[in-house]
Amino acid sequence: xxxxxxxxxxxxxxxxxxxxxYETEVERIREVTGDDGLAFEHVGSTAIPNIVAKPIIDxxxxxxxxxxxxxxxxxxxxxxxxxxxxxxxxxxxxxxxxPRANRTHYLSLTEAGSDCYRESVLFRDxxxxxxxxxxxxxxxxxxxxxxxxxxxxxxxxxKEPFIRRVxxxxxxxxxx
Numbered sequence: 001x002x003x004x005x006x007x008x009x010x011x012x013x014x015x016x017x018x019x020x021x022y023e024t025e026v027e028r029i030r031e032v033t034g035d036d037g038l039a040f041e042h043v044g045s046t047a048i049p050n051i052v053a054k055p056i057i058d059x060x061x062x063x064x065x066x067x068x069x070x071x072x073x074x075x076x077x078x079x080x081x082x083x084x085x086x087x088x089x090x091x092x093x094x095x096x097x098x099p100r101a102n103r104t105h106y107l108s109l110t111e112a113g114s115d116c117y118r119e120s121v122l123f124r125d126x127x128x129x130x131x132x133x134x135x136x137x138x139x140x141x142x143x144x145x146x147x148x149x150x151x152x153x154x155x156x157x158x159k160e161p162f163i164r165r166v167x168x169x170x171x172x173x174x175x176x
Contacts, residue, residue: 003055003103006096006101006103006152008150009054009148010055012054014048019047021057022057029059029107032076032079039061040062043123043124044058048134048137051127051134057104061109062110065111068109069092069093077095081105082096083095089108089116123166126167
């Protein structure tokens, strides 16, 4: 199952169906946007095997530039997505799908060279390639969900030091 109430944290064990949900959503986006040259990445915890995740599928779509993203936002708002400005990430347009009581997908529109793109893919790939780091992230997420299940901003903020450490390690490995 996919979906979670906005602002809450409920974690589920990894499910293979999340990959299929991602692929289905990419096809929906392609149908809505037409042949717009978008590239897609499945990111976030639902893209990392063997760790718990909030059951919301994170889709990263690569756009040419900010004006391309703005055009797509208008189209996507007419097809079930809600644009969420001022989300704290300067180089992306962020949209959520599903009613606030049952968010099912997050969509980030960003350029290929952006920090948002680079960090999302680097973090995902590092955890896929390093099961011990993925297990550590899994434990942290479970602890934080127990402590802050009704306070998603705190849950997210307290994950940040771990994420920064992983990104640093991943960068060091890729650029020795």
